[in-house]
Amino acid sequence: MTQSVNKLVSVDKPLLATLNGIQQKRPPLWIMRQAGRYLPEYREVRARSKNFIDFCYSPDLATEVTLQPIRRFGFDAAILFSDILVVPDALGQGVSFVENEGPRLPPLLVENNLSELKDSIDLDRLAPVFETIGRVKEALPKETTFLGFCGAPWTVASYMIAGKSTPELAPIRLVVYRNPEYLTRLIDLLVDSSIAYLCRQVEAGVDALQIFESFAGALTADGIEQWSIGPIRRIIEGVRKRHAHAKFIVFGRGSGANHVQYATKTGADAVAIDWGTDPHWAAATLQPLKPVQGNLDPLAVVAGGDQLDRRVDGIIEAFSKGPHIFNFGHGIVPETPVAHVERLVKRVRG
């Protein structure tokens, strides 16, 4: 019964239909970081808020920038404008962003035993995010799938421990070896926080959820289940206890052959792949298991021209035998000319 309701709903929304395993004539399309600095209208709104985290907590501004790429390009999905680091912020670890550098958090200290954090996530702090979801939902065309998201615990914990972006994640990788019990407690707290946060996103009106494991590539083979796959599976199971039909896309960036584990062991409905993954391998190995999302190199779109067309065609062709969501293999970069995105959209739409 519910299955058929799901399918009825998804008839209107090509991307949701794809998540249900129904292949579309042309793949539905959206772009990670589609609301961002490559858009002049984003830069204009962004300039009204000094602090990026305040921007995320301003329903007027966040609603506007969520809708901008839908208006301009008619993408098949809108993604909530927010950031994965609102979760540590709502756990009491103040987050700020330094222009052109990235996030800053007061690094957690192992000897403090998590006393810097609240025992559970303060969802009141995130009320503006839920308000944004309600407003976007009202404004979206009925065929557009609305995506909520969170970071996976390993990725979010890496920022909480290092306090900033770290290319090789040395701080959290050392904690794996020196203080695994501590890291287990932090990951558990993030699992519970993410379940509560994502449930509220669903209740506020998103259609599906993406979990970003941006640093899957920094896990050792013997750590991936404990620190990444297991926690993601617990989040998905936890959300489905309250929302049995919640749909998930999981993005284990840089995970290579372990993309298979993200497809089979997390409970996700679709697996997103990074630009370093061979589409032919993914079509043969992952697509029989789950719909695949990806995986154009963002820099191919900065460069544009004929090579862009060939790459777009190559990805569409590789995934033409099963359900596929066209996307980039990581976020669009600020230098991307809008005209190149227009060219890409035309090419994907055919």
Ligand code: CP3
């Ligand atoms: O359009 C969308 O995709 C929705 C909004 C969104 C943002 N961040 C907005 C943002 C989403 C889904 C994210 C996810 C996110 N944030 C991830 C996972 C995806 C990935 O990129 O691997 C991570 C690791 C972060 C953490 C983060 N946020 C960093 C490292 C930075 C600084 C680097 C940068 O690109 O500037 C941010 C800032 C941020 N988040 C911006 C945007 C549009 C740019 C800040 C600005 O506009 O001033």
